[in-house]
Amino acid sequence: MAAISHCTILAVDDTEANIDVLMDTLGHDYELMVAMDGPAALEAVATAIADGAPPDLILLDIMMPGMNGYAVCERLKADATTADIPVIFLTALTEIGSKTRGFQVGAVDYMTKPFEIREVRARVETHLSLALARRELANQNQILEQKVRERTRELALTQDVTIHALASLAETRDNETGGHIRRTQNYVRVLAEHLREPFALADGDIEMLYKSAPLHDIGKVGIPDAILLKPGRLTEEEFEVMKSHLTLGMQALAVAEDAMGNEECHFLRFAKEIAHCHHERWDGAGYPQGQAGDAIPLSARLMALADVYDALISRRVYKPPFPHARAVEMILEGRGTHFDPRVTDAFLVHEEDFRQIALANADHQDEIDTLSQVYVRG
Template structure:
């Protein structure tokens, strides 16, 4: 924090005798700049700012030729680079109206001539102390804000790394790949952006949907390898075990959410993650699992994930099938309208189908997938 004794004061008055008095009064305690009229005062301030040494306080006469002190003060307060410099009017005008106008144009104080030297010194010291305190507070706030931004960046990075580590753990135990994580979360973002207005999704909601989507199959870590990695068709009993992975995922995320209780608010992230993990295998017609939810009873986040997951399964190579062309995947999605998928989500998919194709191309795992995705496709 700057010491008061190192502060600079600009004294503005068109009478040399008044300038001399101010020099004698304040010259031993502060650095003094002087100006004899309004334009010179503004020029002196501009030059000082360019040099990196703006005045810490301005003592300003009102009745000056060419430009009044009121006009000078208004010009200073209208400029962001000078608006915070405190101005004290030091004038012979004693009327209440003059004082009122002085404060209206932005002055911090108003003293009348002839002035008492001890009063001038006291008021100058007071306003310099206040100005320096405000400046230090602003500096500390900037430091605090930057610290908060840095901590937020670190927390977001940690969260992202944790999410992808958990998601990758699930994917490494499955026939799917890491590209599946990137593709599906970007599909979900595209659908959410398309439905932003109709479903009242804000930027924070869309970001949380994007972040939470990779955890949709986290429950697969609880499925035995003999079932999860089986290359052929599952038996009815094995499929029942496989169908438990949404519940396992929801339960794991519920435990994580419980850890926040009483400490901080987990926000929408874990809520969306639980919804997606638990309900992305539900169907619009109620024929899905694990709860057989139907229609709008299925959370929107899970309805988005359901379509994103199926589209990605269709256009991706699996041990049990080749990748389907984009056009064929679109046809299958359309056939699932009102049955497997929410019709509004299908409409959003049709509006953004080229985005889906580009996302899949950018994150393809195999050359065969790139070849099929490059084939002709249908437009909605």
């Protein structure tokens, strides 16, 4: 904390004798500035602030011609750059009403003339000590807030990197790619933003949906390569094994959620819902639980459409990429059966956004070519 002896005091009084007393009393211990009226006091404060050295305390007379001390104090307290400078009124007024008004306009103390030298020194030292302590506390709070912001950014970055590392691990075992991760999470965010009001989604919810979307297929790490990478059609038994990636993903994320104890984690809740339910269908014909309608978590309903659209416009070992317009037709055919009608309608409003996201994150030239085609839907 700065030493009190380094502090600057502005003394404001229209009587030279009073200024001389204050100079003799305080001039040896502090840097003293002087003003003889209200406007000069305000100008002195403004100049000091411009020079980067505002006064640490103001001793202010009340009864001055033109602008009195109350008006000066009100002006100082109304300005954010001067509001925190402590003001002590020095005046011959002794009525309770005068003192009360002084505190009402923002003064920290009130001393009456004629001055008692020891009282002036003691009160000045006390209020300077308080002002410096408050300033030091504010500085420490700023330092702590900055450290918290830095730590928060570091944790968020660590979380994002971990999510993408886990998602990439799952994708490396599949025919899909890192582009699929980026595309689908951006599709989900576009849908969530559009549906913010009808589903009462807060900014934090949308951010967590975006961040958790890449983990939708994390359970595929538990599927044998012979099934996961099989280029042809899966047998009925193999398909049952493939479907288990939904439960495997949900269980892995549930372990992480349990480790949180009683701490609620929206990210893990959304990730679990998406991993487990993104193959459910609006009409109840999906898997693994055959949920229908609003019983399917919204996060999974968003992911279901995003995942299907991306599969349609992407190259697979068993098919070429479909043109965007054809993919839109197929999504529309699933409205009310495969997909939540409201989510489908949001997609139709933002289909061009989907196409641009797909183009920006395409993995293969043939995908770019088909996305760029002019296709007239029938």
